[in-house]
Amino acid sequence: MGYDLHITRVDHWTDADRAPISRGEWESFARQRLAEGGEVTFGETGTESVFGFDCGTGDVVSLHWWRDQVTVTGITEVRSVAALRWISEALAARLIGDDGEAY
Template sequence: MGYELHITRAAEYYDSEEHPIALDEWFSYAENTPALTVGGWIWWGEDRHPFYVYTCADGSVVSMTWFEGAIDVKGHFGGDAYREFGSFAEDLRADLQGDDGERYTASGVLPPDN
């Protein structure tokens, strides 16, 4: 089973629709960020949308896809999550969160809020 990271404005990534990163905002950001390139296309209903790829410092490639108001980061990489994806989250005025609710910050990983 894979593990994902989420760039979200919500307190919990699964509530991202309540505090969304708008789809058009994401596309504009991704298109204007040289580190992101179109990796292919996905279909949502009758609409085709791009997903983006990012090459990590260790050479691994991850996908970044908008889903229900958050950006999902999928793939395997060997680096520090915040160093890899923190600037994307900051640029989007959002947080970087793992599937288990932990938050990745410049000062380290914070445990989930309980």
């Protein structure tokens, strides 16, 4: 695979502001269930926490909040997508690929 996935509450991740996952909601969820793994800095939103998740497939992915959604990077195995579904379901959201495909 080798591209980003997005956890969002809309049909396409670029429209995440229409039904946002708030930064606070994400960080509360992630701090309870995922491993903290550093920070990433964006010019427009500042510094965001990065969380790691071992998919059990050889992929250890990184997740971070950005513009009303959660971005997942580091997926190389298609099997890893199934391991991430519980996160999107717990947030009442969907798992969407860069090109808008739903998983």
